[in-house]
Amino acid sequence: MSDEQNHNVSRRQFLTYTLTGVGGFMAAGIILPMARFAIDPVLQAESEGDMKAVTDVSELTDTPQRFDFSYEQEDAWNTSEVTETAFIYQSGEEIVALSNTCTHLGCKVSWGSSSDHPNQFYCPCHGGRYEKDGTNIEGTPPTEPLHKYQVEVREGTVYVGKAEPQV
Amino acid sequence: MRWSTEDIPSFVKERQYVDTVLLPLLPVEFGDGIRQSAAMTEFITVMTAELEKQFRGRILLAPSYTYLAADEESRPSSEELNKWIESMKKEKLKHIILLTADSSWKKAEHDLDAFLIWMPLVPLENLEASYKKQVISEQIKQLLPVIMDIWKKEGNS
Numbered sequence: 001m002s003d004e005q006n007h008n009v010s011r012r013q014f015l016t017y018t019l020t021g022v023g024g025f026m027a028a029g030i031i032l033p034m035a036r037f038a039i040d041p042v043l044q045a046e047s048e049g050d051m052k053a054v055t056d057v058s059e060l061t062d063t064p065q066r067f068d069f070s071y072e073q074e075d076a077w078n079t080s081e082v083t084e085t086a087f088i089y090q091s092g093e094e095i096v097a098l099s100n101t102c103t104h105l106g107c108k109v110s111w112g113s114s115s116d117h118p119n120q121f122y123c124p125c126h127g128g129r130y131e132k133d134g135t136n137i138e139g140t141p142p143t144e145p146l147h148k149y150q151v152e153v154r155e156g157t158v159y160v161g162k163a164e165p166q167v
Numbered sequence: 168m169r170w171s172t173e174d175i176p177s178f179v180k181e182r183q184y185v186d187t188v189l190l191p192l193l194p195v196e197f198g199d200g201i202r203q204s205a206a207m208t209e210f211i212t213v214m215t216a217e218l219e220k221q222f223r224g225r226i227l228l229a230p231s232y233t234y235l236a237a238d239e240e241s242r243p244s245s246e247e248l249n250k251w252i253e254s255m256k257k258e259k260l261k262h263i264i265l266l267t268a269d270s271s272w273k274k275a276e277h278d279l280d281a282f283l284i285w286m287p288l289v290p291l292e293n294l295e296a297s298y299k300k301q302v303i304s305e306q307i308k309q310l311l312p313v314i315m316d317i318w319k320k321e322g323n324s
Contacts, residue, residue, distance in 0.1 A: 083300070102224060104184075104224055105177075105181055105184055105185075105223065105224025105225070106223045106224050107221065107222050107223055107224040107225065108220070108221045108222075123224075124222070124311070124315050125184075125222055125224040125225035126184055126224065126225065141184075
């Protein structure tokens, strides 16, 4: 008999349990999103990141070649697809990916397009020139080297990330 | 550089490097030709935006010059357009490139104090996005040397 009685839940106990339970859920409902916001940057960094697949490693040579890749970009009013171009080549074991944006005023440079300087990057706007590794050539308008992309190779595919200044 | 609050300050700052204006000429028609007018606007807008990206350090992309489309016999008036060109030249923008899909400007070309590029309209409306890109970049590839030639011929600043 006394065993049975122990299993019975009194009104007071029932109310306590229910209120604690419901209260717990409510508290969790408030705190969890806040916690999520707080650690959001951590969660983002864990994801694959913004690396974009560009080409196969086997395509690369020691001459810079142009590769286009695109991604979505959100502007205030619309989402648009942006295409970027990188010049990629292999330098020993290292894979180098350079941005094609002139560091002077933002025109697009290309490799070997000036017949006088076949082994340099050349900007058609104001004659800016860069060495193969992106170093700007003294006496031409640009004041800093071409920006360099972060490069990653996964299973034979080359991925590029953000372009960053070399200095 | 684009005609935007973001780019214009750098245009003002880097004036000595920006000596070229790209001006799209867009015919506007509200009657039967409205489809054609829209198609030309779309095409030329994409082309000029793309050219601006390639040469943004030396080219200022001006807001489009729009005008009522001329009918078969008449031709668009070059007077008003020359006023635009004049005021650009006054500001030391010495290379002025007009880009249009409206062939009637060909007849007025000699009255204009600028370099006119007429491109036949490429209808983009039914193309798949990837193919559209390919067509545009193919056209741009043909235009780049034309513009670089203008700089070479008319002399560097």
